[in-house]
Amino acid sequence: xxxxxxxxxxxxxxxxxxxxxxxxxxxxxxxxxxxxxxxxxxxxxxxxxxxxxxxxxxxxxxxxxxxxxxxxxxxxxxxxxxxxxxxxxxxxxxxxxxxxxxxxxxxxxxxxxxxxxxxxxxxxxxxxxxxxxxxxxxxxxxxxxxxxxxxxxxxxxxxxxxxxxxxxxxxxxxxxxxxxxxxxxxxxxxxxxxxxxxxxxxxxxxxxxxxxxxxxxxxxxxxxxxxxxxxxxxxxxxxxxxxxxxxxxxxxxxxxxxxxxxxxxxxxxxxxxxxxxxxxxxxxxxxxxxxxxxxxxxxxxxxxxxxxxxxxxxxxxxxxxxxxxx
Amino acid sequence: xxxxxxxxxxxxxxxxxxxxxxxxxxxxxxxxxxxxxxxxxxxxxxxxxxxxxxxxxxxxxxxxxxxxxxxxxxxxxxxxxxxxxxxxxxxxxxxxxxxxxxxxxxxxxxxxxxxxxxxxxxxxxxxxxxxxxxxxxxxxxxxxxxxxxxxxxxxxxxxxxxxxxxxxxxxxxxxxxxxxxxxxxxxxxxxxxxxxxxxxxxxxxxxxxxxxxxxxxxxxxxxxxxxxxxxxxxxxxxxxxxxxxxxxxxxxxxxxxxxxxxxxxxxxxxxxxxxxxxxxxxxxxxxxxxxxxxxxxxxxxx
Numbered sequence: 001x002x003x004x005x006x007x008x009x010x011x012x013x014x015x016x017x018x019x020x021x022x023x024x025x026x027x028x029x030x031x032x033x034x035x036x037x038x039x040x041x042x043x044x045x046x047x048x049x050x051x052x053x054x055x056x057x058x059x060x061x062x063x064x065x066x067x068x069x070x071x072x073x074x075x076x077x078x079x080x081x082x083x084x085x086x087x088x089x090x091x092x093x094x095x096x097x098x099x100x101x102x103x104x105x106x107x108x109x110x111x112x113x114x115x116x117x118x119x120x121x122x123x124x125x126x127x128x129x130x131x132x133x134x135x136x137x138x139x140x141x142x143x144x145x146x147x148x149x150x151x152x153x154x155x156x157x158x159x160x161x162x163x164x165x166x167x168x169x170x171x172x173x174x175x176x177x178x179x180x181x182x183x184x185x186x187x188x189x190x191x192x193x194x195x196x197x198x199x200x201x202x203x204x205x206x207x208x209x210x211x212x213x214x215x216x217x218x219x220x221x222x223x224x225x226x227x228x229x230x231x232x233x234x235x236x237x238x239x240x241x242x243x244x245x246x247x248x249x250x251x252x253x254x255x256x257x258x259x260x261x262x263x264x265x266x267x268x269x270x271x272x273x274x275x276x277x278x279x280x281x282x283x284x285x286x287x288x289x290x291x292x293x294x295x296x297x298x299x300x301x302x303x304x305x306x307x308x309x310x311x312x313x314x315x316x317x318x319x320x321x322x323x324x325x326x
Numbered sequence: 327x328x329x330x331x332x333x334x335x336x337x338x339x340x341x342x343x344x345x346x347x348x349x350x351x352x353x354x355x356x357x358x359x360x361x362x363x364x365x366x367x368x369x370x371x372x373x374x375x376x377x378x379x380x381x382x383x384x385x386x387x388x389x390x391x392x393x394x395x396x397x398x399x400x401x402x403x404x405x406x407x408x409x410x411x412x413x414x415x416x417x418x419x420x421x422x423x424x425x426x427x428x429x430x431x432x433x434x435x436x437x438x439x440x441x442x443x444x445x446x447x448x449x450x451x452x453x454x455x456x457x458x459x460x461x462x463x464x465x466x467x468x469x470x471x472x473x474x475x476x477x478x479x480x481x482x483x484x485x486x487x488x489x490x491x492x493x494x495x496x497x498x499x500x501x502x503x504x505x506x507x508x509x510x511x512x513x514x515x516x517x518x519x520x521x522x523x524x525x526x527x528x529x530x531x532x533x534x535x536x537x538x539x540x541x542x543x544x545x546x547x548x549x550x551x552x553x554x555x556x557x558x559x560x561x562x563x564x565x566x567x568x569x570x571x572x573x574x575x576x577x578x579x580x581x582x583x584x585x586x587x588x589x590x591x592x593x594x595x596x597x598x599x600x601x602x603x604x605x606x607x608x609x610x611x612x613x614x615x616x617x618x619x620x621x622x623x624x625x626x627x628x
Contacts, residue, residue, distance in 0.1 A: 023523065027529070034430045035444075038457065106360060110361040126369055146374075247459075249461070
């Protein structure tokens with residue numbers, strides 16, 4: 001960390017003369033208090049969700065992590081497990097990531113390595129604007145416009161590759177994991193592109209010139225200098241995008257159709273389902289007893305932990321890279 | 327080596343070189359097309375979403391009643407209607423969230439940069455990252471568990487504002503931090519050299535230099551929270567009428583209005599859902615464009 005006041009000797013001088021001033025003490029106090037408030041809020045969120053979730057998990061009649069049941073209407077006989085939610089959440093988010101990452105890398109390379117500077121800026125702004133569209137609008141557009149448009153390709157996939165469980169023909173209407181995966185991919189594209197763009201832009205010019213001097217074509221230069229240099233940044237960007245997709249609520253609520261209670265498990269992307277976030281949002285109107293609410297808070301807690309882990313990995317990769325480059 | 331390779335030293339020049347032939351030249355050309363297609367692929371959904379929203383919603387949005395009346399006494403079968411109640415609710419909730427998140431976020435950002443010798447800097451920075459990653463539904467759930475389950479409050483607009491605050495604070499902290507870090511050190515040193523105390527240096531030199539960047543990040547944060555729907559579903563009920571009081575009763579908001587009207591399969595309902603979506607996008611885009619314009623006037627250049 002860089003200290004922004006003068007070097008040591010003068011520093012102590014400045015500090016000594018100014019410690020007693022009311023204004024100095026006030027702003028130091030408020031700044032520290034705000035910092036502490038941030039720490040306290042995060043701890044409070046974690047502890048509070050735990051405190052509200054644990055009683056319900058203890059009363060759970062089925063194993064919380066492995067059961068497919070979800071029936072919390074009777075407070076004396078709570079039966080809820082998260083394995084279905086976990087599957088749908090992870091499947092749709094990973095699908096979104098698999099679709100978005102190659103496209104994001106392509107855009108970032110185009111903007112930083114191919115496009116003339118004059119048009120690179122407007123292109124970057126246009127991709128950034130994708131992030132400005134609220135998720136509920138993506139949901140509305142996804143179910144009414146996009147899902148019907150991409151359905152034929154989905155049908156073709158399940159007809160020809162249906163023997164793979166992932167593509168098994170399931171509910172072939174609009175509200176499938178397949179549809180929401182594509183919509184989530186569009187939603188996380190701007191985040192991944194923005195970070196990839198930044199790291200690609202930092203590739204040392206000397207590396208690039210060296211590659212060209214050795215006779216590399218433009219693409220060979222990108223492949224041997226820009227891509228290896230940017231790899232950690234792209235990985236962490238993908239993880240941040242994954243974290244966003246895991247917690248996305250409204251688009252999933254609108255697009256994904258809920259399977260009938262007690263229906264068989266399907267691993268296919270052409271089935272419906274519920275994610276952690278959509279499960280909570282779909283049942284928000286029925287939070288009446290503390291036990292019942294606790295079950296949904298437990299689901300929220302798992303989502304919190306899941307996004308925390310994914311984001312922590314992303315930050316860890318970024319910080320490790322910083323140590324290397326500095 | 328032929329002399330033609332010498333010409334390749336300029337990294338910006340296209341590699342249509344005489345020396346490169348066959349497979350290598352093909353791959354080079356092909357990849358140029360591939361990355362351009364990737365860009366096209368990303369622009370398609372943007373224009374598609376905007377086109378659909380505009381074409382389906384513009385009819386209502388251009389009528390003055392849309393902006394001035396509420397949905398009160400408008401039946402599901404009636405065409406027309408107004409978004410005044412929803413716009414009012416969205417603006418009130420966003421204003422409260424901003425009023426809380428900006429002081430806390432800016433001060434925490436000041437703490438991270440100007441007090442970088444303090445012991446809590448690393449934990450604050452880490453927790454800001456964690457807060458950035460909290461999904462909006464979890465933020466809403468936390469406010470629900472704290473205020474409604476534990477303290478027994480009723481559902482109201484103010485609680486939505488609190489949930490939005492949680493989402494907004496980390497964005498403001500990071501934005502402030504980034505701007506303060508690029509304020510040249512010479513400015514601080516010059517100020518200290520003139521005997522100006524630290525707090526006056528921060529308030530009169532550092533903050534004014536960074537202010538346009540901070541305003542930009544605040545506007546982007548506001549634009550982001552306005553479109554959040556998940557906390558609204560948990561923390562407040564929808565109403566067709568105007569309710570300017572965030573502390574009592576149900577309060578409409580644009581995302582809630584979209585959500586309610588999309589449930590109405592009749593053409594008037596669908597039209598209102600798209601019109602509300604267009605209204606929301608208009609407000610968010612205005613904030614985004616405003617933020618970009620302000621950042622152009624930034625006092626510091628990177």
